Amino acid sequence: DADVTQTPRNRITKTGKRIMLECSQTKGHDRMYWYRQDPGLGLRLIYYSFDVKDINKGEISDGYSVSRQAQAKFSLSLESAIPNQTALYFCATSDPSSSGGFLSSYNEQFFGPGTRLTVL
Amino acid sequence: QKEVEQNSGPLSVPEGAIASLNCTYSDRVSQSFFWYRQYSGKSPELIMSIYSNGDKEDGRFTAQLNKASQYVSLLIRDSQPSDSATYLCAVSAIGSGNTGKLIFGQGTTLQVKP
16 A cells, blocks of 8 residues: 555646645654645645644745644645646655654655646 | 756666766755656655765665765666656755755656667
């Protein structure tokens, strides 16, 4: 079974619709991240969460919101989708304690399979 | 200046050759460096991490880090067509404390020709 799963894998929607992308993980990691990937722009961080009570904006959070329902679940919502939100969305997890035991920025991140979102 | 820079390529090498992928970063105090491989339409897969100056080898892969020059590279020996992918360099975000935030380069596309 995959350690990090994302649903749906593909979604086509219309402008103005509310969309939720879900991420679940069985790795037991505390930290979870949402990224979007666009051709030529690389991976950009939307939101990240240290634990259920700690959610932080990334570099491109406008137009998005998130919910950390449990340690294992982190959802990304587009309140009113627009065409320039068409992209590949990835969830990732990390746990500093799994990277050599150092509480530092030695955080390897592990990615889910991605959701391809198209907004018409 | 971009925080993490990579040549987008494509870098084309013949099968069996050594592929050399390069990455530079702007902030001198970065601590953690990662190489991810991404096949078209798939998610990034972590293949190497390096934290100290010098070389780190894992199978056909060698990561090289030079903090003084703010440079990290990935060497792939005996390149195979299955190595054809985009390789992403990632660096721990500066001032992030222990957030684990990474900054990614745009990736270098590698093509290994049979």
